[in-house]
Amino acid sequence: MTFGKPSGKPSKKYGERREKRPPKPLDPTSLRDLALSYVARFSTSSHKLEQYLQRKLRERGWSEDAEEQPDTAALAQKYVELGYIDDEAYARAKSGGLLRRGYGARRVSQALHQAGIDEAIREEVSPGEAARREAALVLARKRRFGPFGPTVDRPMREKHLARMIRAGHGFDTARAVLDAPTEAAAEEWAAQAYLDE
Incomplete structure (x- = not known):
């Protein structure tokens, strides 16, 4: 009983990998398609x-059939004009997300700078004092710092202080959270900023 004719091609051995073909060079249409696919899938800034x-141009190269090198900045700007990208909305969302995770204003500003957000927009979306204090509480709760965790000795407290500062919180904010005698006192300190605004 036969189960089929041999194809004449040698069969691949187990674990043998197929050779990868180099990616096809980009042309104006494929570059626009990549850009559109990217903005459809990700919240992004024009700079990103x-x-x-x-990066895609470096990886894949540019088609020899296309006459001139593409202007990626102009393509990104076109998507801004079409409303597919909104740097201010991106900055607000990114800022809010980082604050909710417990990062401080300095780390928020650094993240927005890396995303190529303009200085004026960064200033506009900069968190107020109440949001900064709330973010500091979030981090302290999550990491069990200060009144949200067990009592620690001085060297461990200094490590907690350093971690809060690395997360982007100011020294005074971090110290106020860590020095709070109780959770209620820390929450009252954070709530006071809303009254002052």
Whole structure:
């Protein structure tokens, strides 16, 4: 009984990998398609889209049939004009997300700077004192610092202070959270900022 004719091609051995073909060089249409796919899938800034397109050009190259090198900055700007990218909305969402995770204003500003967000927009979305204090409480609760965790000795307290500062909180904010005698006192300190605003 036969189960089929041999194809004449040698069979692949177990574990043998297929050779990868080099990716096809980009042309104006494929570059636009990549950009559109990227903005459809990810919340992004114009700068991040431009970086993505430049990386793809380095990886895949530019088609010899296309006459001139693409202007990735112009393509990103076109998507801003079409409303597919909104740097201010991206900055607000990114800022809010980082604050909710317990990061301080300095880390928020650094993240927005890395995303290529303009200084004026960074200033506009900069968190107020109440949001800064709330973020500090979030981090302290999550990491069990200060009144949210067990009593610690001085060297461990200094490590907690350093961690809060690395997370982007100011020294005074971090110290106020760590020195709070109780959870209620820390929450009252954070709530006071809303009354002062």
